[in-house]
Amino acid sequence: MNPLTWLKTVFTNYHRGRIARDDYDRLLFQGKTVAELPKRPVLYLNAFDLGNRVRFIFFRQWIETGFYEDPGWQNTLGGPQQLTSADDLVVSRLDPKTVRLADAVYASSAFPFAYPNLALKHFGSKIPYQGNLLFLADGGLADNSGLLTLLTQMRIEVEASRTARAVLAILIDASVEALSHGTIFQRQGTEAGHAWRDTYLGHGRAAVEAAIAHHEGTVFTFLEETGVLVDDLIANYETRLVENPPAPDGGGRASWSDAVSSGRLLLRPLVIGLRLRDIDEAYYAVWQSQTNGGPKDTRLVKLFEASGIPSGFERGPTSPWPATTYQELERRLSHIKTDFVLAERARRVLDLAAYLLVHGKLEPALGRWNKVASRRFANR
Numbered sequence: 001m002n003p004l005t006w007l008k009t010v011f012t013n014y015h016r017g018r019i020a021r022d023d024y025d026r027l028l029f030q031g032k033t034v035a036e037l038p039k040r041p042v043l044y045l046n047a048f049d050l051g052n053r054v055r056f057i058f059f060r061q062w063i064e065t066g067f068y069e070d071p072g073w074q075n076t077l078g079g080p081q082q083l084t085s086a087d088d089l090v091v092s093r094l095d096p097k098t099v100r101l102a103d104a105v106y107a108s109s110a111f112p113f114a115y116p117n118l119a120l121k122h123f124g125s126k127i128p129y130q131g132n133l134l135f136l137a138d139g140g141l142a143d144n145s146g147l148l149t150l151l152t153q154m155r156i157e158v159e160a161s162r163t164a165r166a167v168l169a170i171l172i173d174a175s176v177e178a179l180s181h182g183t184i185f186q187r188q189g190t191e192a193g194h195a196w197r198d199t200y201l202g203h204g205r206a207a208v209e210a211a212i213a214h215h216e217g218t219v220f221t222f223l224e225e226t227g228v229l230v231d232d233l234i235a236n237y238e239t240r241l242v243e244n245p246p247a248p249d250g251g252g253r254a255s256w257s258d259a260v261s262s263g264r265l266l267l268r269p270l271v272i273g274l275r276l277r278d279i280d281e282a283y284y285a286v287w288q289s290q291t292n293g294g295p296k297d298t299r300l301v302k303l304f305e306a307s308g309i310p311s312g313f314e315r316g317p318t319s320p321w322p323a324t325t326y327q328e329l330e331r332r333l334s335h336i337k338t339d340f341v342l343a344e345r346a347r348r349v350l351d352l353a354a355y356l357l358v359h360g361k362l363e364p365a366l367g368r369w370n371k372v373a374s375r376r377f378a379n380r
Contacts, residue, residue: 017116025102035096046139047107055142058104107136144216167269179330187334227256228269232365266376272365280326282360303352
């Protein structure tokens with residue numbers, strides 16, 4: 001609200017992106033750099049280099065991201081990039097001590113339309129990069145879940161390890177676009193008027209978000225091809241978990257096949273998805289436990305009461321069917337707006353959804369994985 005700030009945006013190159021970055025620095029990070037991130041928990045900040053069309057990863061140390069490049073990639077200037085291609089601070093020869101954390105956070109969250117790109121000076125080799133400046137945008141444009149970056153680094157850790165490992169990742173996805181009943185436009189009641197309403201920013205944002213979701217499907221397909229099980233809700237899950245994944249055609253350093261066959265990895269890597277779109281499955285699992293004579297979860301009952309959604313736990317002629325409850329959950333979740341402020345009513349629905357997903361989806365999945373993993377480690 002400072003008039004001097006707005007004058008700067010008119011007469012200088014100080015735009016709303018720099019305002020946001022400076023707010024991050026002043027209110028959250030106090031000038032700290034990427035090198036000051038803790039060793040544990042590990043944090044990777046994904047951005048997307050628009051000029052070279054590759055991921056750009058901010059991390060507290062220089063990391064090896066050329067591990068998955070095809071042989072001869074060093075001699076290819078401006079050639080097509082593989083999905084697993086990732087270039088970062090080590091290639092651009094930027095010391096993490098010189099990169100403010102506020103810049104990295106801003107770059108990783110610079111969503112199209114809302115914020116401009118972050119310009120970063122490139123001091124390194126021009127073999128993987130073209131241009132003297134890198135223009136970075138939201139990392140979701142290349143790896144929205146972050147799994148590609150995470151599993152890349154875990155694969156390298158396993159390769160270097162002398163002891164047997166097990167790799168488990170939990171994916172938390174709060175997007176509402178993939179909820180199971182109808183499209184986002186149908187659930188929000190905007191389908192009839194979408195074609196001519198908010199045709200500039202609204203349509204642009206919807207198109208970008210749909211493209212991101214589509215691309216993320218490609219990422220999951222790639223991970224499956226390398227041997228990763230991308231969810232526990234698959235046929236013969238426990239059997240496939242201990243099988244050696246097939247090697248991809250032509251080999252490939254991204255494959256987990258050698259790690260499993262050599263014994264460095266006792267189980268295939270697993271990603272347990274904790275997604276809003278799993279709310280129906282999670283609710284049904286909880287509903288079964290609450291209606292089959294088990295002890296009543298008083299906290300869960302209170303969460304339902306606070307949200308205003310009928311639980312469906314009471315048996316009787318007026319009790320709603322489970323489908324009625326989770327469809328209402330999906331409808332309420334689809335209408336939540338979180339761009340600027342989260343309303344109290346929306347917060348109560350999210351509290352309920354989180355509780356259902358943890359107890360109806362995550363706990364059973366972790367129990368199944370732990371049973372298989374315990375047997376494998378005990379036999380070893």
